[in-house]
Amino acid sequence: MDDSFSESEIYCNQLMRRRRGFPLYVPSPPENLPIEYQKHGVAIGDVGSITPEGIFDFYFNIYLPADHPINDNDVPENFYPLIPYASKSLTSLVYDPGDSVSTSSVFPGGDFVFTCAAPQGAVLALPHGAHLKKLKNLEVERQYVAAHAESWYKHINGTGGRGLQNGSLYLVTGCEKAYSWGMASFYSTRDEFQLKFSRTPKANSSNRYRWRGVQGCRDPSQHKNYDPYPINDAPLNQTTFIHGLSISLGVGIWGKLFGTKVGIREIVESRLGGGDGYGNMSRTPGSSFFSWSLGLLGGGGFTGKSYAGENGNVVLSGFPPVVKVWLSVTFVAPVLRRPFIDISSCGDNQ
DSSP states (O other): OOTTSOHHHHHHHHHHTTTSOEEOSOOSOOTTSOHHHHHHOSOTTEEEEEOTTSOEEEEEETTSOTTSTTTTTOOOTTOOOOOOOOGGGEEEEEEOTTEEEEOTTEEEOGGGEEEEESSEEEEEEETTOEEEEEESOOHHHHHHHHHHHHHHHIIIIIISOOOOOTTOEEEEEEEEEESOEEEEEEEOSSSEEEEEEEEEOOTTSOSEEEEEOOTTOOOOOEEEEEOOSSGGGOOSOEEEEEEEEEEEEOHHHHHHHHOSOOOOEEEEOSSTTOTTOGGGSOOOTTOOHHHHHHHHHHTTTSOEEEEEOSSSEEEEEOOOSOOOEEEEOOOSSOOOSSOEEEEEEESSOO
16 A cells, blocks of 8 residues: 555555454444434444445444334335344453554554554554454344345445445444544654554543654654543444445346446455555456455455355355455356355454
8 A cells, every 4th residue: 555545545454454353444423324323333233335434334224124213214125124133142342441453563552652663554542442242143144135135235226326336235243332542544654653642631621532742753644533521421332343244246136237347357465455555456447445355355256155045146255364366357248147146254254
């Protein structure tokens, strides 16, 4: 990567390396969504996409009825909710206050002082810790997605007019949330510099955390923070990482719905984000960085388990830890005898 990439691209690309999930550059729920949604933010069962700004773009939740205030009757044709999961089906994990997530180019010190090395890196500071909830078994969800993926794309791209690329639709199966956070990312030619995320004692501030410059050190990073006051009254609606399934329709199904023109791309990589960097790779025209990178993480082109979809096979692929060469060749006219839907895990090793 280089300095031509946006803040959100650099941040998400860098922290994906930590395998803690897919990092959202905008953890706050959008203000245009229902109040009920804003109270809790991203939830397990949400179907959505990721915008170029690093926002999770919510469409509907598969566990809620169509007339629920969160779904607001904006659901695909013939939609019916999936039976909610039991609490024992969840993996729950609490990260202690003072936790941080950073790339290997960032070296944490005491009291959120980070020493950063060129050329690029990112860090997420969590003053009040974080809470992770993730589904243990996804078999029921996979079967449900396989049966309805076509109608989802048809609704979102047709009625909704979103124009999603194939493979850029996701079902959330886990999310990590925090009460407060500080994000920083950088691309710099400097050998080393320091970042500091510390308390700022002021009246009625309860020692709120802010990014502060280190004396005598130029700060080339892009950073932001969220630390509401009082913290005890803040809702747990800031989503820092998500886990889920990326959903792709087979060429035949996609061509039937939206036409047959698709892209051709070749990716040669030794490891995610390594090698010559993304600046020398080609992306499918019109696709976002996030759909491209999540497609890579999702394991498109790798072997997986087959499911029976509505109009053909469903291929479920895991998350490959190392990607060497991925050649994706698609056709102007579909020639597959058995179209498939590809549902790939993103954000972890499920």
